[in-house]
Each structure stands twice: as C-alpha cells, then as structure tokens.
Amino acid sequence: MEEGFLFKDVFNPKLVAIMGQRIKAVWPQFDDVSFQNHIVPNLVDLSLSERSHLISETLYTHLPSEYIKAMDILLSSFNLPVETKEMTGFDGFYYMPIARYVSIYGLDEGDFETSMNALIEITKRFTSEDAIRPFIRKYPKQSFKYLYKWSADENVHVRRLVSEGTRPRLPWSSILREFIVDPRPVLDLLEELKTDSELYVRRSVANNLNDIAKDHPQLVLKTLRRWKSINDKGTQWIITHASRTLLKQGLPEALDLLGYPTDVKISVDNFILNKAACKMGEEIEFAFQIESNAEEEQNLMIDFVVHYMKANGKTAPKVFKLSKKKLPAKGSLNFKKKLSFKAITTRKYYEGLHQIEIQVNGKRYGKREFQLKK
Incomplete structure (x- = not known):
C-alpha cells in the first residue's frame, strides 16, 4: 500500500479506466473516454461513498437505458469469482458501484430476477449485503424466496449473504426496522445456516443473532437453548458468539446456558x-x-x-x-x-x-x- 493511502483511494483513475476497458471489451459501443472524463476530474474532493455514487451514476448515463440489457453488459464484464472463503484486501471494492447500480436502478426500473442474479454474481466477488436491503424492504416475500434458496448454495459467499444481508443492525448500512420490530422471519432463515460448515458463514449468523438480542433477548435465548442440544461444534460456536450482548447485560439465563451460574460463592x-x-x-x-x-x-x-x-x-x-x-x-x-x-x-x-x-x-x-x- 502506498504511503499516504486513504480508504477512499480504492476508487482511483486506474480503477475507472479498467472498468471502462472491461465494459468496452464486451460492448464496443461503450464510450470509455467519456466515462473516464465524467469521473476522474471529480474524484479528489469526494468521500468513498460519494466516489462510488459518482461511478454508478455515470454507468447509468453511459449504458443502455434498458435495465436488463445494461446488467447483461455489466455481468459479462466481470472477472472470475473470488476463490478464497474470506475476502481480503481492497480489490473487491471495484464492484461496490455496480452493487449500488443494482440497488438504485434495479429496484424500480428493473426486473426483479435480473437484480437477484446480479447481486449473487457481485457477492461472489465483493458483497451485496447492503445492496439487497432495499429489495428486502420493498419485496419481502419475493426476496425471502431467493434467500431460502441461497441458504443451500454451494458458494460460501452466497450463503453468508443470506445472514449478513438480513442483519437488523448491519454496521455502516441502513437498519431493517421491520426485523427490529419482528425478527422471526430472520430467525427462520438462520435455522437453515446453523450447522453451516464454514466459520465465515457461522460468524455472520452469530452477529445476526447478537443484533436481534439487543431488542429481543428472550427470543434469541429461546433459539439458543434449542440449538444447545444439537451435536455440532459449529452450532455450539455460534451459541457462544451470539451471546455477547446477553452476557454483557448479565442476563442470568444466558450465563447459565454457557455454564456460568449466577449463584457463585x-x-x-x-x-x-x-x-x-x-x-x-x-x-x-x-x-x-x-x-x-x-x-x-x-x-x-x-x-x-x-x-x-x-x-x-x-x-x-x-x-x-x-x-x-x-x-x-x-x-x-x-x-x-x-x-x-x-x-x-x-x-x-x-x-x-x-x-x-x-x-x-x-x-x-x-x-x-x-x-x-x-
């Protein structure tokens, strides 16, 4: 990493040029020079999110107006999915403006199935945990149908999206107020992931439960008590890490569940x-x-x-x-x-x-x- 590097610098002239070249390679009509000229001179004074917004908005003005056709071009320009179980580094931020493109222009103008398929391809390379939330709010039934299907996907990043995308209080993202009021639909989804083989997914499940516990401690305790009888080390790991807020609050039932009785002498x-x-x-x-x-x-x-x-x-x-x-x-x-x-x-x-x-x-x-x- 270069000296003086700022987080927002993941969106830089080189990234913009690469994006333009990749899109032009699959859609020759794309004006990559105009694309860069609209973005690069304006990057300096913008924050990370503002830079991402500028790129996605410029994509919108330079791609076909038909959402399905535009997404087909973008998806065709993607690199191969990430092979590792957990993503590291900054390379994946390349897909952040495209995820925003889906969440903005796919929500009202686009085709729901096209948007869901695009979010899956993005999450294999970066994450769609923030981009899927507007769809969950506007189309809860349709979204949950996909989420249930994805909970059994062979790709670890897709399975993690099921949990991370439905966290009621996901950091650096908007809250899902409907699940703060009633988290039972999310708890039903987490049931599908409680014995997942990958720590990457289980950590997300634990964090989701910990979110829910801030508003519904007894409901989470009821879930954890039931999971306690499951003969699976991964599930038992989730129970411990999902109890963080409950333990800090000194909730006797949570302490007893993990073997820390409150009647110590x-x-x-x-x-x-x-x-x-x-x-x-x-x-x-x-x-x-x-x-x-x-x-x-x-x-x-x-x-x-x-x-x-x-x-x-x-x-x-x-x-x-x-x-x-x-x-x-x-x-x-x-x-x-x-x-x-x-x-x-x-x-x-x-x-x-x-x-x-x-x-x-x-x-x-x-x-x-x-x-x-x-």
Missing part, C-alpha cells in the same frame, strides 16, 4: 485504582482479587464496567470483557488492567467523575471512582 477484594485522577490521553490502572468461598471449582466470566461521563453530565455504563477463568475451591485469582483515555474515533471522552465496577457472572461488585481531567 465469591468475594471481590483489594479493588484499587493507581490514582484518583486521570488526564485525557493517559491511562489509569486498576487491580482486584477474587476469592472463592466454595468447596468446589467455579466457572467465572469476569468483566469490568466503566461508567463514562457523557456530554449531558450523566454517566452511562459500558461493559468490557476481561477473562474467563476456573476458580479453584477456596482459591483466589488476581487481575490487573489498564484503561486508556487516548483519543479514538469511536468514543468521545468528557471531563468529570467516572466509575469502574467489576462484573462476575453478571453480578457487579464494588465501585471505584476517579476524575477525568483535561
């Missing part, structure tokens, strides 16, 4: 902070000890909770995973952890009183306070 002692105040950009360190009061070994899931000061002057808790340990009978465990307040893009820090708690098998112990200062 412990005490948390010697819980100390290394300083009473911390400056922005610095770290604060805390330490504590867990003592067993039981005559038998106990499974512990140890987390810590930071009560961050927010802009409104109130604190809000954030749970962080720390460790999973077996605590010997009458034994003890010691922990030490640093908490950083260095600037990051995903969290904004505010001055004021902060608190740290220890959480063991969903139950919170102790509370220590410190001031965060500029």
Whole structure:
C-alpha cells in the first residue's frame, strides 16, 4: 500500500479506466473516454461513498437505458469469482458501484430476477449485503424466496449473504426496522445456516443473532437453548458468539446456558485504582482479587464496567470483557488492567467523575471512582 493511502483511494483513475476497458471489451459501443472524463476530474474532493455514487451514476448515463440489457453488459464484464472463503484486501471494492447500480436502478426500473442474479454474481466477488436491503424492504416475500434458496448454495459467499444481508443492525448500512420490530422471519432463515460448515458463514449468523438480542433477548435465548442440544461444534460456536450482548447485560439465563451460574460463592477484594485522577490521553490502572468461598471449582466470566461521563453530565455504563477463568475451591485469582483515555474515533471522552465496577457472572461488585481531567 502506498504511503499516504486513504480508504477512499480504492476508487482511483486506474480503477475507472479498467472498468471502462472491461465494459468496452464486451460492448464496443461503450464510450470509455467519456466515462473516464465524467469521473476522474471529480474524484479528489469526494468521500468513498460519494466516489462510488459518482461511478454508478455515470454507468447509468453511459449504458443502455434498458435495465436488463445494461446488467447483461455489466455481468459479462466481470472477472472470475473470488476463490478464497474470506475476502481480503481492497480489490473487491471495484464492484461496490455496480452493487449500488443494482440497488438504485434495479429496484424500480428493473426486473426483479435480473437484480437477484446480479447481486449473487457481485457477492461472489465483493458483497451485496447492503445492496439487497432495499429489495428486502420493498419485496419481502419475493426476496425471502431467493434467500431460502441461497441458504443451500454451494458458494460460501452466497450463503453468508443470506445472514449478513438480513442483519437488523448491519454496521455502516441502513437498519431493517421491520426485523427490529419482528425478527422471526430472520430467525427462520438462520435455522437453515446453523450447522453451516464454514466459520465465515457461522460468524455472520452469530452477529445476526447478537443484533436481534439487543431488542429481543428472550427470543434469541429461546433459539439458543434449542440449538444447545444439537451435536455440532459449529452450532455450539455460534451459541457462544451470539451471546455477547446477553452476557454483557448479565442476563442470568444466558450465563447459565454457557455454564456460568449466577449463584457463585465469591468475594471481590483489594479493588484499587493507581490514582484518583486521570488526564485525557493517559491511562489509569486498576487491580482486584477474587476469592472463592466454595468447596468446589467455579466457572467465572469476569468483566469490568466503566461508567463514562457523557456530554449531558450523566454517566452511562459500558461493559468490557476481561477473562474467563476456573476458580479453584477456596482459591483466589488476581487481575490487573489498564484503561486508556487516548483519543479514538469511536468514543468521545468528557471531563468529570467516572466509575469502574467489576462484573462476575453478571453480578457487579464494588465501585471505584476517579476524575477525568483535561
């Protein structure tokens, strides 16, 4: 990767030229010079998504107005599908503007079957997880008919699309509000993928369930309890990774399901902070000890909770995973952890009183306070 490379630079003059050449090779009438001249001079000041939008809009003005014919040309210009199970690198972003082309121009002007077939060919090379969502909203029954069929597809990327495309809260994409209200249609789809042989697919299934658990914890728990009896290592892996939100919330049923009972016999002692105040950009360190009061070994899931000061002057808790340990009978465990307040893009820090708690098998112990200062 070149020095000074920005993520948006995956859409660059070279990519535009290659796209134009490939399309012209299968459709000689394509004016690749005009195509490049409409895009390249305008790239500099645009973001990643804006560059993708510009390319897809320029494709629309340079391809035949008949959607089916335009898609036939685009599909004929594609390279071979990705062979690996998981996609890496930036090469696949070549297909991002084409996926958007389908989601915009195929939704109202196009043929539904043509659009579905195009999304499959795109997802074999990049992903259609965002592009399929407008079709799911507008044509839910027709879309789910395809999704059920794709759940048994031989291509791992197609099977993953079934789960990733229906995630209610897919990151960097619009939410599927109808499945936040009622996720049962999605849960029925995930049943088809729960024993998938590929981790790439199972990880998506777990993430989908974790999304649903944020709004319907009991419904997800009911599903996971049923899956617990399935003699399949992959399914059991899904259960563990789909429970992340449920475990952070300290939901007793979820903890019991994974073998972390909430009636542990412990005490948390010697819980100390290394300083009473911390400056922005610095770290604060805390330490504590867990003592067993039981005559038998106990499974512990140890987390810590930071009560961050927010802009409104109130604190809000954030749970962080720390460790999973077996605590010997009458034994003890010691922990030490640093908490950083260095600037990051995903969290904004505010001055004021902060608190740290220890959480063991969903139950919170102790509370220590410190001031965060500029």
